[in-house]
Amino acid sequence: MNITNFMKFIGSIKMAIPLLSAISIILIGATFYESQVGSNIVQNEVYKSLWFGILMFLLAVNLGVSAMSRYPWRGARKIGFALTHFGLIIIIAGSAAVIHLGVEGMLLVRTDAPGSNLIRVEGDLLEVIPPNQEFEQTDIFINSNSSIYPNSVAGISVLGYSENAIKTVSFTEGTTANNPAVLLSLNSNRMGQKLERWLAIAPTGYNQISLGPAQLEIVSVGNESDLDSLLSFAGETISDRQENIKFVANNESTNLDYFKVIVTDSGKLYFAANSSQGFKSGSWELGESITPGWADFQITLEKFIPHGKIQQEVTPISNLMGTGNPALLVETPGGKKSWLSWGEPTVIEDKMGEWLAAFSPKFLELPFAIKLEDFIVERNEGSDSVAMWTSKIRLEDFHEGLVSDRDVWMNHPTWYKGWKIAQASWNPGDLNQSTLQVKREPAWVTALTWTGSGLLVLGIGTMFYGPIIANKIR
Structure with missing residues (x-):
C-alpha cells in the first residue's frame, strides 16, 4: 500500500465507521459502569486513559484527512463539509483539554473566618513510604458502594473501606522504659x-x-x-x-x-x-x-x-454506635493488615520492615484566597420562600497585591485567572457560611469548545441550506 492509498484509507468512511462504533460502544458501557462505581473511577479508568485518548486522536485524524481530501472546497456542500469536520476536531480537542486540564472542588467560606485558598477536590490521597524506599503518593477514589480505585499503591494492597471507624488504644509489655x-x-x-x-x-x-x-x-x-x-x-x-x-x-x-x-x-x-x-x-x-x-x-x-508499649488500632463500627472517621483497610506484602484512619499517618510493621502509610483528604491550593464578606438571602414578597441567595466574596491575590470584590449567585458565576467560581449550596441554619464550587476552566478552553460548536452548526447549515440560498441568488 503506497502513501496515497494509505491516506485515502485514513480519511475514508471504512476507518470512520469502526472508530465511531468502538467509541459508541465504549461510551454506552461507561455510562452503565458509572452507575455502579461512580464518575471519578470512570474518569480515571476510561476517559483519562491512554487507549481512549488514542481512539479519539485517530477519530480527529480521520476527520481532518477526510476534510483535506476534498480540497479545494468549492461550493456550499464542500465548504459545509469542511466546516463540520473541523468543528468536530476542535470539539474533540476542547473535550480532551477539559478532561485532562480541568480541576473542580468545593470551598466552604465564612464571614467570621479569614479567606481560604484550599479547595477540597474529588478523591483522597494514599501516601506510602515502603522500607528503605522512596515516598509514593497516589490519588485514590472511593465510590458510594465502597469500591476503590486503584487497589494497590507502592506494593500495599487496598482491601476495603469503612465510612465510620474509631481509634482504640491498648498497651502491651514491650518496652524497656x-x-x-x-x-x-x-x-x-x-x-x-x-x-x-x-x-x-x-x-x-x-x-x-x-x-x-x-x-x-x-x-x-x-x-x-x-x-x-x-x-x-x-x-x-x-x-x-x-x-x-x-x-x-x-x-x-x-x-x-x-x-x-x-x-x-x-x-x-x-x-x-x-x-x-x-x-x-x-x-x-x-x-x-x-x-x-x-x-x-x-x-x-x-x-x-x-513497661507499657502503646498500640493503636482502628476499628470499623456501625453508624448507630457513634460518629467516627473514614478508614482504609490495607495489607502489606508481608501479610500485615491495618486500618488507616482518615488524616492520621500510621506505621505498619511486617517482616519486611516498617511501612509508613497515610490516608488523607485531597486539597488543591489556589493562587488566590476567597473571603466571604456577606451572604444575602432574598425572599419572595409576602412569604418565607427563598427567591435568591448571593455570596458577596472578596478575591485576595497576595502575589500581585490585588483585591477584588465580586457577587456570585445561582447560575451567575465569576472568573479569575482561569478559575470559575460558582454558587454551590448554602446552609439555611447558618447564614454566615456559603459553599462555592471552584473549577479550573481556562478561557482558551472555553473559547475552543464554543468555536468548535459554532463551526459545527455553521457547517451543517451551510451543507443543507447553502445550495438553496445559492440557487435563489442566481
Missing part, C-alpha cells in the same frame, strides 16, 4: 453499662481521662512521703489507720470526684477515690473491685503492665 499502664473496667448494674479504659504514665494524654464530672488518673510515686500524701485526705495519712481501706467523711474543701491509680517504684498498686460520699484509699490487687461512690459504679483492676 518504666511506663506503668493499667486496664480498668467500670461497671454499673443500675445503668446497665460496662466500660473499659486504659491509663498509662506515657504518652501524655493517656494518664488522665474525664468521665463526666469524675476523673480517672494514674500517677507514679518514688518515696513514702509522696505516697502518704496521695493516700491522705484532710491531713490524715494511711499510717493513721490500721485498716487496709480507709474512709474519711468529705468536707467542703473540695467537690472534685476523682479516682487515682497510684504506682510505686517497686510495682505496688494503691488507689485513692473521692466522691460526694467521701474519700477512700488503700492498696489494690489484680481483679479487686472498688466502689468509689459514683452511683453504683465499681472499678476493677483488670491488667497491670509495668
Whole structure:
C-alpha cells in the first residue's frame, strides 16, 4: 500500500465507521459502569486513559484527512463539509483539554473566618513510604458502594473501606522504659453499662481521662512521703489507720470526684477515690473491685503492665454506635493488615520492615484566597420562600497585591485567572457560611469548545441550506 492509498484509507468512511462504533460502544458501557462505581473511577479508568485518548486522536485524524481530501472546497456542500469536520476536531480537542486540564472542588467560606485558598477536590490521597524506599503518593477514589480505585499503591494492597471507624488504644509489655499502664473496667448494674479504659504514665494524654464530672488518673510515686500524701485526705495519712481501706467523711474543701491509680517504684498498686460520699484509699490487687461512690459504679483492676508499649488500632463500627472517621483497610506484602484512619499517618510493621502509610483528604491550593464578606438571602414578597441567595466574596491575590470584590449567585458565576467560581449550596441554619464550587476552566478552553460548536452548526447549515440560498441568488 503506497502513501496515497494509505491516506485515502485514513480519511475514508471504512476507518470512520469502526472508530465511531468502538467509541459508541465504549461510551454506552461507561455510562452503565458509572452507575455502579461512580464518575471519578470512570474518569480515571476510561476517559483519562491512554487507549481512549488514542481512539479519539485517530477519530480527529480521520476527520481532518477526510476534510483535506476534498480540497479545494468549492461550493456550499464542500465548504459545509469542511466546516463540520473541523468543528468536530476542535470539539474533540476542547473535550480532551477539559478532561485532562480541568480541576473542580468545593470551598466552604465564612464571614467570621479569614479567606481560604484550599479547595477540597474529588478523591483522597494514599501516601506510602515502603522500607528503605522512596515516598509514593497516589490519588485514590472511593465510590458510594465502597469500591476503590486503584487497589494497590507502592506494593500495599487496598482491601476495603469503612465510612465510620474509631481509634482504640491498648498497651502491651514491650518496652524497656518504666511506663506503668493499667486496664480498668467500670461497671454499673443500675445503668446497665460496662466500660473499659486504659491509663498509662506515657504518652501524655493517656494518664488522665474525664468521665463526666469524675476523673480517672494514674500517677507514679518514688518515696513514702509522696505516697502518704496521695493516700491522705484532710491531713490524715494511711499510717493513721490500721485498716487496709480507709474512709474519711468529705468536707467542703473540695467537690472534685476523682479516682487515682497510684504506682510505686517497686510495682505496688494503691488507689485513692473521692466522691460526694467521701474519700477512700488503700492498696489494690489484680481483679479487686472498688466502689468509689459514683452511683453504683465499681472499678476493677483488670491488667497491670509495668513497661507499657502503646498500640493503636482502628476499628470499623456501625453508624448507630457513634460518629467516627473514614478508614482504609490495607495489607502489606508481608501479610500485615491495618486500618488507616482518615488524616492520621500510621506505621505498619511486617517482616519486611516498617511501612509508613497515610490516608488523607485531597486539597488543591489556589493562587488566590476567597473571603466571604456577606451572604444575602432574598425572599419572595409576602412569604418565607427563598427567591435568591448571593455570596458577596472578596478575591485576595497576595502575589500581585490585588483585591477584588465580586457577587456570585445561582447560575451567575465569576472568573479569575482561569478559575470559575460558582454558587454551590448554602446552609439555611447558618447564614454566615456559603459553599462555592471552584473549577479550573481556562478561557482558551472555553473559547475552543464554543468555536468548535459554532463551526459545527455553521457547517451543517451551510451543507443543507447553502445550495438553496445559492440557487435563489442566481
